[in-house]
Amino acid sequence: MKRVLIRSADWVVAWDEAARGHTYLRNADVLLEGDRIAEIGSALDGEAVSGAEIVDGRNFMVMPGLVDIHSHLCHEPINKGYTDETGSSKLYSSNLYEYMPTMRGDDEVAPWQTRLACAELLMSGVTTIVDMAVPYPGWTEALAESGLRAYVAPMFRSARWFTRNGHVVEYDWSDDQGFAAMEDALSLVDAAEKHPSGRLSGMVVPAQVDTCTPELLRASYAEAAKRGMRWQTHAAQSLPEFHEITRRHGFTPIQWLGELGVLGESSLVGHTIFVDDHPDTLWHTTTDVRLMAETGATVAHCPTVFMRRGMALCDVGRYLRAGVKVAIGTDTFPHNMIEEMRHVGYVARLMAKSPHTLSTRDVFNAATLGGAASLGRDDIGRLAPGGKADLVMVDMTHPLMHPTRDPIRSLVYAAADRAVHTVYVNGEKVVEDGRALRLDIDRAAREVTAGQVRAERLVPERDLVAGRSANEMSPLTFPTS
Template sequence: MATTLIKGAELIVAWDASEKRHVYMPDADLAFEGGVIRFVGRGYDGVADMVVDGAGMLVMPGLVNIHSHPTSEPMNKGLLDEIGSPGLYNSSLYEFMPIFRSDAEAVPDCVRVALSELLLSGVTTLCDLSMAHPGWLDLLAEAGMRVCIAPMFKSARWFTKNGHVVEYEWDEKAGEKAMEEAFSLIQRAEQHSSGRLFGMACPAQIDTCTPELLRDSRAEARARGISWQIHAAQSVVEFHEITRRHGFTPIQWLHEMGLLDQQSIIGHGIFLDDHPSTPWHTDRDLSILAETGTTVAHCPTVFARRGITMKDFGRYHRRGVNLGVGTDTYPHNMLDELRLVAYLARTQATDPRTTTTNDIFNAATIGGARALGRDDIGRLAVGARADIVLVDATHPRMQPRHDPVRSLIYAAGDRAVKDVFVDGEKVVENGEVLTMDFRQAAAHLAEAQKRITAKATQQDWAHRPVDKIAPPTFKWL
């Protein structure tokens, strides 16, 4: 197998195994072979079949994104930027998102757009929380990305007839069948010829699944040794629904059923018993998350659009909660998401010291890897997978670069990402995706959105025109 050497990198974000942390290593080399890192350090004197000049390069581990919906979210661009249901605590989940759902024809272009954006922002491992769709595995493999598929299944669908009450239509047998199909699909993913696909159990939402479906899916995930993720504590509506049904907060209800542990992931985990929007008579939720080792997948952008946010990232971290980061909405730009993690945490805490760039970068690398039960991604170390991002440290947006990772997250963003390798294979070169036609997919998606919006009025409970649901920025003449 050929060996690739990144020689004389200006700076490597290397993994210090003895201290279990990332460190800056200047003027260093990195070699990989067969998708595995063989050397990280100075003065590499081994064989090199291909040499990459590392001068002016920041070399860092590929980012791990533990919560994303590529099949649907790109369709919402320009539509859901400024709307949330006032009668449903400003969430857009129940009234608006269902009416702009992608049709089958649009799904492949949604996926290609999302995965292109993710690769360009340094993501090499992704958790794809989607409903199963034709050609899913091959489409993900096409991207060259490492993907954890999370086929969602549920016992009920939610809907509203008036914009202020959420109702549920139950079909428990359908949920059980969908779960069986999901585990079958996960097995197929693990056997895929690409070698980069693996799986996660994903009952869709805590309020759309029966307790039996939750317990059965968790038991099966444990038996298979895979992670388990659920949307929970993601809306005020959901918080009240669960307390009404069970007398426990969403986090407490999951804990009461014995579902939380180190391979459990809570999608969002915002509305705890001490959140100002959902004050409860207990103060246990944060401790439960920390003590069980449960991961919270933090996705700030989609909630910030509605005036909603976690209280706060730094507080969760200090209490010992494992945190990961995801892109729950468009754009699927992980570096933008990390910037917002920092800013929202500091504004919510009214304290610039509540969190650090180190904490945030860890969440996007080793925190995500831990949630997936993996110690071979999210770090640059001998024996780890060769998931590597090369950042142009000489890019004008990176200047001055007193602290290059801060310059990347707070200033340059994806504009400075030059090359990306997954399993040692180059998937981005000079800021262009090599595996998919990003521009063509985006053009197709634009046409698909016209088709979707033409049907939206029929899907809406009040039959409102699209320009009334999502008023344009300026009046059309």
């Protein structure tokens, strides 16, 4: 079994079992054996390290790989430069209904979007990803190729949403309520669990609370339980959705999930922003946050995509103090987990009007321990003997890591992915010198650019409101001459 010894790392973010939390170790060794962490300590020696490949850890921080529990890898990269500033003024600035449906990649570009996003994630220290996607041919293999530990999470639903006028959201309901699509998705997640890489798992994902019938939500939750899988949906992510669910059922989206019995320890809910006591909902109850805490469901928190629209969860520090479980996802471009972590902290403090609502420890815990717990795992998101050999080596010589008084803060608030040097997943080196080793990121970038050009031509026929061109829907920053 292959052994790798990272010798004399300046800093190691190790798991302290007695304290049940991360701790800094100085000048420590980390021994990998196969796909596991064998030992962490000072000056490891003897038979255990005999024959190990020696990696010089001086001038590095070794930390656990980050866990991204909510992302859309084959859908989002193509939106770069298009949806950065869009939002429907008559739909509370949401981007979901009028703009996003107009920029869709085809099956040809889908695997390249996945590869491009996977490379970005790896190079920002992510080792585990939940990829919520509309399935396409070759999807599972693209994830396996990346080297990531990946949860295959095919989305299915009972209806598609659209708007014909920019101020009313309509739903086109399928005759079978989406059950055939769910069966196809279940076949994919079952296959993922048997993938020979050993790094793929499955997740059951009815797409959105407003596009799924009660029957589909309940049935999908039961199927996830039967398989021992996690279950995730989108809820409380826009004001139009909030109003739609309260109109249909008389409950908030979170309360409706509670009424259906689909909130529990195995449930993840993205994005849980527009809860009953959010200042923009003006609802008559104040129970949503407490309900999330009592049921043990996890909030999949992804602030970047909402910051673009002038929206924010209010605030994640409050959720944590209420006992709500929180993990972090990237959701959108850039698929940069460290920048997402920075936004988690800054947005919370802005919404709370206080620097004390959320600490860097809280943020790092959500990106590691919170993500692992949401997936029902204690062998990732921490560096401990017996855990998976998923780890990140951060270059402490990078100028933006200096001064080095607190390296996690320097990483999150200054250096970000620029200081990520090496990444191991399952004991295999998948990033070296800041570049993903298993993916051709340069070709992926070219293919996604070409795919966006093809998609731009189709924008007028996809814009149901006014048949506008891409440049009319999303004007360039400056005019071209």
